[in-house]
Amino acid sequence: MNNTMVSSEINVQKVEDFLGRVITDFGGALGVSLAFIGDQLGLYKAMAYAGPLTSEEVADRTGTSERYVREWLINQAAGGYIEYDAKARKYMLPDEHAVALTEEESPYYVAGGFQIINGLIKAEDRIKSNFLKGGGMKWGEHHHDLFDGTERFFKPSYLGNLLNSWLPAINGMVNKLESGIAVADLGCGHGVSTILMAEAFPKSHFFGFDNHEPSIKKARTHGKEKKLKNVTFQVSGAADFNSQQFDFITFFDCLHDMGDPVGVLKHCKKMLRKDGVIMAVEPMAGRKTEENFNPVGRVYSAASVLCCTPNALATGGYALGTVAADEELEKVVKNGGFKHFKRVTETPFNRVFEIKE
Structure with a gap:
């Protein structure tokens, strides 16, 4: 017996909702890896309380390659970790996120979790x-x-x-x-x-x-x-x-x-x-x-x-x-x-x- 159900027997909307959840998890898993890189290279600390920055400015502050930083920033904005000003074409790390990602003595600090994972x-x-x-x-x-x-x-x-x-x-x-x-x-x-x-x-x-x-x-x-x-x-x-x-x-x-x-x-x-x-x-x-x-x-x-x-x-x-x-x-x-x-x-x-x- 074929265990594969024909499409007419399943709720297509439920399948699509589930696929959306899986894609979200894909992004989350890859995002954790990139967050750990950002933590280790000081990208978050470079952006903390610094106001809007371009990818070039973030790279310059951290001594990293702008080409990699450019898409790291896109990933972080897509995940809601940082914000993007489309008009100015600059990125900003909100203060509330900076506390959690950069201040190691804060009770809100979570960046060590990226390293555990x-x-x-x-x-x-x-x-x-x-x-x-x-x-x-x-x-x-x-x-x-x-x-x-x-x-x-x-x-x-x-x-x-x-x-x-x-x-x-x-x-x-x-x-x-x-x-x-x-x-x-x-x-x-x-x-x-x-x-x-x-x-x-x-x-x-x-x-x-x-x-x-x-x-x-x-x-x-x-x-x-x-x-x-x-x-x-x-x-x-x-x-x-x-x-x-x-x-x-x-x-x-x-x-x-x-x-x-x-x-x-x-x-x-x-x-x-x-x-x-x-x-x-x-x-x-x-x-x-x-x-x-x-x-x-x-x-x-x-x-x-x-x-x-x-x-x-x-x-x-x-x-x-x-x-x-x-x-x-x-x-x-x-x-x-x-x-x-x-x-x-x-x-x-x-x-x-x-x-x-």
Whole structure:
């Protein structure tokens, strides 16, 4: 039987609408690649707060080829990233877009996401093989753009939320940090979260642990640049860190990446003092599958396929995934030996959980 439906049996308008959506995605995918190039070459920064510019002026400001810049600008205008004045034949980066694309200390900054995507798509062949064979791929096996992009992309969220809303949502924690306690930041990566807390609470000591040695080296460099005396970075997994007892343990967007989250939490229970608390920051996800059918869910489920689930399968075999529902996380927490599990606050992109006895 021929599975191809004759044109009279389908809704042509629905087909055309779908094709329009696909073409939009084609443009978006290519646009992300060009946006990353613009970020790396300083094209956005050259246009930021500069008013209308010609392609020649943008090229001159960045030391790039006008011939390439010319069509890069067309692409960016077609995608709505920049604006075009047809009468003056000049392009302009709106101030509101400049904040998001060029100001790395702004909570609106998103350019690191272009770098993450650029790094993830380089793993296509490996991930395709995983679909067929069921294997995994460790975090450290990805292209370095993933590591650098993750620091740049997540830092704005931490700057905007960690001290102002996430820590205050954990009952009594700010007072404890101000008085002086020991904190373990697991899966710390380049140490952005660890350093932010160490700067804010000089009486407490912060230990950043990560099993990716290149990331720990970068974190140590950041710590030295800040001249912090109350932060220590060590190469260690979340299931075997063992320097001392801790009052507070944090997971920033990483618990779902771990191949044995139950084992990790059991180890955390051993390492926590009697009244110790865990804060787990996880990507936003719906309580039901269909609640992830939105732009955020689309991004996070893709990241899960390309990065988070492969890492979990490669390091233990239990894959929560990036869009694990609260219920799934709670089961892991309870199996890890903790009774209290509560979502204490959230943002459009993250959920924050308090975990304790």
